[in-house]
Amino acid sequence: MNPHDVVITGIGLASSLGEGLETHAQALASGAAPNTDATSFAPYPVHPLKPLELDRQIPKKSDQRQMEPWQRLGVYAAGLALDDAGLKEDAEAKGVLQVIVAAGGGERDHAVDGAILTGLRDASEPGAFLNERLMGDLRPTLFLAQLSNLLAGNIAIVHGVTGASRTFMGEEQAGVDAIRTAHARIAAGQAEVMLVGGAYNAERRDMLLLLELGGFLRKGEFAPVFAREATPGLITGSAGAFLVLESAGRAAARGAKIHARLSHVAAARSKRQPGTVEAALNGLLSGFGAIAPGALAISAATGAAGITAEEASVIAALPQARRVATGDLVGHALEAAFPVSVALAAAAISAGQAKEAIVTGAGHWRGEGAARLVKA
Amino acid sequence: MSAKNQPAVNQTAVNQTAAGQTAAHRDAKGRRVVAVTGLGIVTSLGQGKEANWQALTAGESGIHRIERFPTEGLRTTIAGTVDYLFDGSFTAPQLSEKLATLAADEAVSQSGLGQPGDFPGELFMAVPPVEMEWPQKQELARTFEGDVDYDGLLRAAASQKFKPMHELFLFGAVADHIADRFGTKGSPISLSTACSSGATAIQMGVEAIRRGDTEAALCIGTDGSVHAEALIRFSLLSALSTQNDPPEAAAKPFSKNRDGFVMGEGAGALVLEEYDHALARGATILGIVAGCGERGDGFHRTRSSPDGKPAILAMRDALDDAGLGPDDVDYINAHGTSTPENDKMEAMSCTAVFGERMATLPISSNKSMIGHTLTAAGAVEAVISFMTIANGRIPPTINYTNPDPAIALDVVPNTARDAKVRTVISNSFGFGGQNTCLVLTAEPTHA
Numbered sequence: 001m002n003p004h005d006v007v008i009t010g011i012g013l014a015s016s017l018g019e020g021l022e023t024h025a026q027a028l029a030s031g032a033a034p035n036t037d038a039t040s041f042a043p044y045p046v047h048p049l050k051p052l053e054l055d056r057q058i059p060k061k062s063d064q065r066q067m068e069p070w071q072r073l074g075v076y077a078a079g080l081a082l083d084d085a086g087l088k089e090d091a092e093a094k095g096v097l098q099v100i101v102a103a104g105g106g107e108r109d110h111a112v113d114g115a116i117l118t119g120l121r122d123a124s125e126p127g128a129f130l131n132e133r134l135m136g137d138l139r140p141t142l143f144l145a146q147l148s149n150l151l152a153g154n155i156a157i158v159h160g161v162t163g164a165s166r167t168f169m170g171e172e173q174a175g176v177d178a179i180r181t182a183h184a185r186i187a188a189g190q191a192e193v194m195l196v197g198g199a200y201n202a203e204r205r206d207m208l209l210l211l212e213l214g215g216f217l218r219k220g221e222f223a224p225v226f227a228r229e230a231t232p233g234l235i236t237g238s239a240g241a242f243l244v245l246e247s248a249g250r251a252a253a254r255g256a257k258i259h260a261r262l263s264h265v266a267a268a269r270s271k272r273q274p275g276t277v278e279a280a281l282n283g284l285l286s287g288f289g290a291i292a293p294g295a296l297a298i299s300a301a302t303g304a305a306g307i308t309a310e311e312a313s314v315i316a317a318l319p320q321a322r323r324v325a326t327g328d329l330v331g332h333a334l335e336a337a338f339p340v341s342v343a344l345a346a347a348a349i350s351a352g353q354a355k356e357a358i359v360t361g362a363g364h365w366r367g368e369g370a371a372r373l374v375k376a
Numbered sequence: 377m378s379a380k381n382q383p384a385v386n387q388t389a390v391n392q393t394a395a396g397q398t399a400a401h402r403d404a405k406g407r408r409v410v411a412v413t414g415l416g417i418v419t420s421l422g423q424g425k426e427a428n429w430q431a432l433t434a435g436e437s438g439i440h441r442i443e444r445f446p447t448e449g450l451r452t453t454i455a456g457t458v459d460y461l462f463d464g465s466f467t468a469p470q471l472s473e474k475l476a477t478l479a480a481d482e483a484v485s486q487s488g489l490g491q492p493g494d495f496p497g498e499l500f501m502a503v504p505p506v507e508m509e510w511p512q513k514q515e516l517a518r519t520f521e522g523d524v525d526y527d528g529l530l531r532a533a534a535s536q537k538f539k540p541m542h543e544l545f546l547f548g549a550v551a552d553h554i555a556d557r558f559g560t561k562g563s564p565i566s567l568s569t570a571c572s573s574g575a576t577a578i579q580m581g582v583e584a585i586r587r588g589d590t591e592a593a594l595c596i597g598t599d600g601s602v603h604a605e606a607l608i609r610f611s612l613l614s615a616l617s618t619q620n621d622p623p624e625a626a627a628k629p630f631s632k633n634r635d636g637f638v639m640g641e642g643a644g645a646l647v648l649e650e651y652d653h654a655l656a657r658g659a660t661i662l663g664i665v666a667g668c669g670e671r672g673d674g675f676h677r678t679r680s681s682p683d684g685k686p687a688i689l690a691m692r693d694a695l696d697d698a699g700l701g702p703d704d705v706d707y708i709n710a711h712g713t714s715t716p717e718n719d720k721m722e723a724m725s726c727t728a729v730f731g732e733r734m735a736t737l738p739i740s741s742n743k744s745m746i747g748h749t750l751t752a753a754g755a756v757e758a759v760i761s762f763m764t765i766a767n768g769r770i771p772p773t774i775n776y777t778n779p780d781p782a783i784a785l786d787v788v789p790n791t792a793r794d795a796k797v798r799t800v801i802s803n804s805f806g807f808g809g810q811n812t813c814l815v816l817t818a819e820p821t822h823a
Contacts (some may be wrong), residue, residue, distance in 0.1 A: 099672070099689065103568075104547060113513070114524050114525040114526065117517045117524035118524045120510075127448065132446055134605055135450070135608055138605075141608075142609075146546070146807075147505060147570065147808065148547075148568045149807075152808060153677055153807070153809050154670055154808075156674040156675070156809045157675075162671065162686065164670035164812075165568060165569070167569060168565060168567050168571055169547035169548065169567065170564075171547060173548060180563070185587075188587040190586070205526035205530060207506075209508070213533045213539065214539060214542030214543065215536050260505065269555065295381075303631055365542075366552055
């Protein structure tokens with residue numbers, strides 16, 4: 001391997017299936033039924049997070065309390081990745097380890113919002129009423145639990161990763177660009193090792209509201225991502241994934257276990273018209289060189305009308321042996337959807353299920369991404 | 377380390393272009409050089425470089441009483457809002473997009489790069505985190521009666537009568553619209569590193585050009601998010617000044633009686649361009665982004681490490697990245713928020729980096745006049761830093777009437793000062809342990 005090749009030396013995954021590399025690799029191999037909940041947020045099904053033993057990755061209760069679920073999930077998954085890479089106790093490495101997080105925003109206090117909106121109905125002075133209630137009812141620390149960049153901030157505090165961090169926002173494409181940028185920086189020698197990923201909490205009505213405003217959610221029972229034509233839409237899932245990306249030279253020097261080589265990552269932004277997603281994804285894949293027959297295809301497809309069919313058509317034209325929709329295993333995790341998919345691909349290669357994997361994903365509203373992983 | 381004020385650019389015969397005709401310029405580390413060929417700015421002081429420069433060097437304040445929303449019951453009632461762009465009501469993402477558009481228009485026009493709507497480079501954008509705002513939630517709530525809860529709002533949303541709100545409140549939409557308008561290439565980046573976001577946008581543009589991914593980058597920081605809840609959130613963290621009267625005196629960085637920052641709005645935009653690419657088309661070079669440094673801080677969610685180590689290392693990294701040393705710096709564009717903690721930590725960190733020189737090295741805070749433009753600050757202040765270099769004049773730190781004896785600095789008090797400035801370090805520090813420093817220099821002089 002070229003010393004500037006980018007390899008994956010740490011995988012951290014947590015979802016509705018549980019946590020860890022083996023759990024997810026097994027689910028990939030067996031095609032186990034997903035863990036869904038169609039009642040708690042009815043009519044919207046979700047893939048609920050399998051409860052985590054938070055103490056294992058976030059030892060201090062005070063830290064746990066200062067985070068919202070999406071941040072705890074992300075910090076937890078990041079800790080798993082650091083453990084897997086053998087970097088958790090390496091203070092020197094963590095002092096230079098750079099982080100890119102794909103993040104949305106924090107959770108609303110749903111009860112406070114509801115009470116304020118109810119009160120606003122009859123308030124004679126709505127502005128003053130809103131001020132009074134917000135000053136009284138918002139927890140001061142809630143803001144920090146909501147801020148997008150505070151997942152990265154909490155990774156620094158809890159795990160001592162203090163190289164520097166950047167947070168990308170922008171729904172699914174944030175996850176694509178996070179991995180693309182980390183890959184590009186290592187390949188160009190601008191960084192030697194990076195922690196990159198994202199986390200999404202699907203069990204929150206404020207995010208369901210945003211997605212439903214645009215008509216993007218599937219209602220009713222679970223159906224596989226590529227079999228939702230009758231009732232298309234996203235079924236969101238709580239999931240977090242972080243990867244330790246490293247230059248092959250650095251990984252070899254410290255004798256790290258290499259799960260897979262991340263050979264290509266690319267992103268596009270098509271102006272959504274019929275056919276543009278298919279053209280964009282084909283354009284990205286054409287830059288990846290010849291894809292080996294028998295490659296595993298892992299798709300971060302959303303299940304949204306039209307674009308998921310276009311993605312299916314792109315995948316069907318690949319010489320792949322098997323197609324897996326990440327959404328069928330763990331649901332759609334927005335910013336984390338692409339990182340989860342790349343982590344699954346790396347886990348599959350690491351477990352010997354495939355020698356090569358192609359990951360694709362088209363955001364529910366904007367953005368197309370693809371990656372190629374090969375056995376190191 | 378280079379000698380004082382020597383250009384950090386070498387012309388070597390080693391780095392021939394493909395045509396083999398012109399020697400390519402490389403920086404002290406052998407990398408492509410990142411020039412600035414366009415600058416744009418909007419703040420509460422006005423729209424455009426000229427209006428801002430005039431006000432900044434006159435020591436004027438853009439801080440005023442908030443009229444955008446009622447301030448009854450609030451501890452802080454002032455801000456540096458930009459109130460002259462919309463007649464009716466608007467949301468934070470709409471104002472942020474408008475501010476970014478105006479700043480980018482000015483920068484792209486000045487650069488003369490590409491064609492209107494066809495910018496030949498990538499987009500890196502610092503945007504404030506957005507979420508659905510109260511007026512829009514109330515609009516949904518008005519479609520039904522009785523107590524409001526999220527299930528009711530969801531039923532209203534399911535009617536599909538409010539479809540535009542989805543795109544309005546997506547994190548990626550502002551950058552997507554800017555990418556459409558200016559025709560930038562590739563997948564646009566929307567990023568946040570809290571109050572250092574604007575500097576990170578520039579850093580990402582620098583890295584992409586150095587990698588050879590792109591010949592040019594449009595780097596923008598924008599923030600138009602002063603609304604009641606945003607202000608209240610900062611207020612609940614005791615981060616804001618409560619000295620509301622008079623508003624223009626509230627932001628007083630490095631003063632003994634400083635008591636918090638004042639929220640501001642604005643946008644800064646920079647066209648970054650590979651130096652030889654800019655030279656080849658005869659563009660005017662406004663300066664060089666010579667170095668970037670960034671460090672995380674695992675000490676606390678809102679407070680900096682007491683020893684200032686991350687800020688110190690970020691400055692040293694930026695200087696090292698530029699191939700320069702502390703003695704090469706002529707002026708520090710401070711983060712200077714006017715919070716008790718930031719200004720103390722920044723002064724201490726600067727003293728650690730610059731040593732005895734710190735007693736006489738000018739350092740000033742633009743935030744004394746425009747407030748803290750949050751997500752935009754790093755970009756806004758980089759634009760002002762390049763204007764400082766171009767004009768040979770340092771904007772002051774205003775409201776400096778009660779110096780803090782614990783931090784003895786030359787803050788360029790109250791009045792602008794003429795000075796030869798070739799190299800600036802611009803600091804940005806944010807919640808969540810974000811520390812980003814940029815080294816910005818004049819165009820190199822060639823033998």
